[in-house]
Amino acid sequence: VLARINLSASLVAIENHPEMAALAERNISHNGLDNRAIVHAEDVINLRKCYPDSTFDLVVSNPPFRKAGSGKVSPKAGRDAARHESTAGLSDFIAAAKYLVKPSGRICFIQLPSRLPEFMSLAAQAKLSVLRLRMIHSNLKSPATMFMAELAKGRRSVPIVEPPLFVRDMGGEYTDEVWR
Structure with missing residues (x-):
C-alpha cells in the first residue's frame, strides 16, 4: 500500500521472525517491488546497531x-x-x-x-x-x-x-x- 502511495519511495521492512521476514520478501517480489523494498530480519531492540x-x-x-x-x-x-x-x-x-x-x-x-x-x-x-x-x-x-x-x-x-x-x-x- 505504501509503495503505491509514493512511487519514488524506498521501503525498508523490519521483521524479527524469520518465517514472517521470508513471507514479506515473497510479497515484495510478487508485487514487483524488488528494486524499491527490502526486508531486514532483525529484532526492534537491535535497530540502533543497524541504522544511524x-x-x-x-x-x-x-x-x-x-x-x-x-x-x-x-x-x-x-x-x-x-x-x-x-x-x-x-x-x-x-x-x-x-x-x-x-x-x-x-x-x-x-x-x-x-x-x-x-x-x-x-x-x-x-x-x-x-x-x-x-x-x-x-x-x-x-x-x-x-x-x-x-x-x-x-x-x-x-x-x-x-x-x-x-x-x-x-x-x-x-x-x-x-x-x-
Missing part, C-alpha cells in the same frame, strides 16, 4: 498487539510472535521509531484500543507528540477494533481525532474508503 539516528522520513509500526501471556496463543510460531510481545514491548517499538525517524518525519502506529492509554502515556514519556488518532471499526455498528496514531518528535500538538474508519458496510462489503 534519524534515518527515515516515515516510520510505520505494526507491533505485536498483545502483551506476553494474554489473549489466544497461535500454534503457528510466526503468527504468535506477530501477535504477542516477546523480546520487545510497546515502549521499545516507540523508542525505536523515535530513534529512526528524522526530526521532520512522521511515525505511524496501529494498535488495539485497549492499549490506547498505555500508548498515549509511552508517547508522552518519549516526548513524541500525537498529531492524529483514528479508530478503526469492523462495521458501522461494531466497537473500535484498532486505532491508528500519527506522531512526530520535536513538535507540540493537540491531537486531531479523525472520523472513524469503517472497514465494511452493513452488507459485509468493503467500504469505498477501504478500497481507496
Whole structure:
C-alpha cells in the first residue's frame, strides 16, 4: 500500500521472525517491488546497531498487539510472535521509531484500543507528540477494533481525532474508503 502511495519511495521492512521476514520478501517480489523494498530480519531492540539516528522520513509500526501471556496463543510460531510481545514491548517499538525517524518525519502506529492509554502515556514519556488518532471499526455498528496514531518528535500538538474508519458496510462489503 505504501509503495503505491509514493512511487519514488524506498521501503525498508523490519521483521524479527524469520518465517514472517521470508513471507514479506515473497510479497515484495510478487508485487514487483524488488528494486524499491527490502526486508531486514532483525529484532526492534537491535535497530540502533543497524541504522544511524534519524534515518527515515516515515516510520510505520505494526507491533505485536498483545502483551506476553494474554489473549489466544497461535500454534503457528510466526503468527504468535506477530501477535504477542516477546523480546520487545510497546515502549521499545516507540523508542525505536523515535530513534529512526528524522526530526521532520512522521511515525505511524496501529494498535488495539485497549492499549490506547498505555500508548498515549509511552508517547508522552518519549516526548513524541500525537498529531492524529483514528479508530478503526469492523462495521458501522461494531466497537473500535484498532486505532491508528500519527506522531512526530520535536513538535507540540493537540491531537486531531479523525472520523472513524469503517472497514465494511452493513452488507459485509468493503467500504469505498477501504478500497481507496
